[in-house]
Amino acid sequence: MPDSAERLVILTDDLDRATCLAETLGAAGAIETRLVTDLEPISQRPARTFVDIDLSSGPSIASARRWLRRPSIAASTKWILVGGDDYRERTQALALGADRIVPRPVEPEEVLSDLRDIMAVEFGSFLDRFENTRLAMGLRAGQDVLASVFASLPRGESLDASAFDDAALLIADALAEEGLGNWLSTVQLHHSSSFRHSLLVAGGATCFAQFIGAGRADQARVARASLAHDVGKALIPLSVLDKPSKLDPAEEAEIRLHPQLGYDLLVKSGGFSDDTLDVVLSHHEMCDGSGYPRGLAGAEISDLTRVVTIADIFAALVEVRAYKPALSHASALDIMAGMGAKLDGDLLTIFAQMVLGEHGPSAVRRPSLDG
Ligand SMILES: [Fe+2]
Ligand SMILES: [Fe+2]
Known part of the structure; x- marks a missing residue:
């Protein structure tokens, strides 16, 4: 790694x-x-x-x-x-x-925001070495959309839903051609955790859709929703979002606002599909009802949202942060298996098979990612 x-x-x-x-x-x-x-x-x-x-x-x-x-x-x-x-x-x-x-x-926010922008430009130059491979096109498209989120939302500007649609197709095509391993290892080279996280989640969730045989349009729906899942974080101060130590209760409460903030922003922007809105609002809900913001449980949480939640937690565990090393894929999956009823066990089993490269037939339930 x-x-x-x-x-x-x-x-x-x-x-x-x-x-x-x-x-x-x-x-x-x-x-x-x-x-x-x-x-x-x-x-x-x-x-x-x-x-x-x-x-x-x-x-x-x-x-x-x-x-x-x-x-x-x-x-x-x-x-x-x-x-x-x-x-x-x-x-x-x-x-x-x-x-x-x-x-x-x-000014901490100014310095951190400048650093994030510069890291994005540097990653863009790094991708130029790949020229126009599908991998580089997918990563560049994803990064550009995220850059527009970070630039637009704090200024109160709307987001362009069609830009997410275009990027989602390029991401799905990149993963179909290059595979999850190449996507994850290249994204891990991004120095900005703000970009890295959403691109990792998009990779994991979209590859999951491919693994279960979803068509290209459904793959793109998963890519779009997972790319957008944390848009509300664009309104959380970077000094809190990327704090290299434990958050205090007030900061924790501030972070927990991001699903609702993101949902409200996408509704206001207009043009985002219901399933993307649902993922943005509910990706921190847990199957046992212990999540937030609404404490939904069981069937109240859609399969698409459950998949993005699994990809989200996996990404957070395998990510490098200034204050923690990256976990191996196997260790991350072990920790997730230990979360018991919080995560959908059937979906986690398929996700683990996908990550570990086990392509054999699965006896577990296949999810419906239909809109
Ligand atoms: Fe989140
Ligand atoms: Fe996330």
Whole structure:
């Protein structure tokens, strides 16, 4: 499994001040904070280096410059913090080779949102290496739709349902041709957890539809609903959504709003099918009635939603996060089997057969994914 946790280094001349920046960046990746006067090498090459020093201090600038010349750091992109509108500090930051200037005080949501956008662009360039293979076309289409969600919803703009339809077909075709393994391993290389998660869920659920022999139109319905399942998260602050530690009760309550928020947004946008709306609203419901937001149980939850729920939990378990390693597919399935009556046992059995590559005949119930 590739290691997709973004590696970030903070160089500082004041460890106390850098704590605040480290807390913000913890939502985006694995952080290593170092004093500029520290001569020990870093443990791994970072993708990005954040320089948080006093830019009016000659010794701090000289120490930072030495760090930035190290081969392990030189290839990373450099984000340098400056004091508000201070022209001299900006000039100094550019002289140090800043790729990006970040004004103090740091606005966590702005920095995290910028990082997410940049990671999306970088993943797009990575996909260019695949040229126009079906895999690259499906992933690019999925990512572009998710990018439009993150850009539009916080500004109160509507979503284009037809863009989801188009992407869903490309995703279904990519999975039909390339298989789930290639999809999962390529998506895991995406450095942004916001994109990675929805693309993993779309892969797992759509492949499930293919595994049970659903036609192309039904595969696309599953792809569309699973791609959309977490759209409500676009309205949750990134500092909460990707927090690298346990959520407090208030943050937990905020996250749990995302199914209803997403549902309301799609209804307002118009053009989304009932089954997509149902998945968006109910993918955190559990078969035993212990889920949210409505505490639905049994037959109140559609087969399509149950499948997306299974793909959702599987994706969360096999994903790399800054604060947790990825579980193997087999370990993830073991944990899910241990969830008992919360998940649909028949569907989970088929899902496990699909993930583990067991294509033999199954004695378990085949679901209906019909609209
Ligand atoms: Fe969700
Ligand atoms: Fe999810």
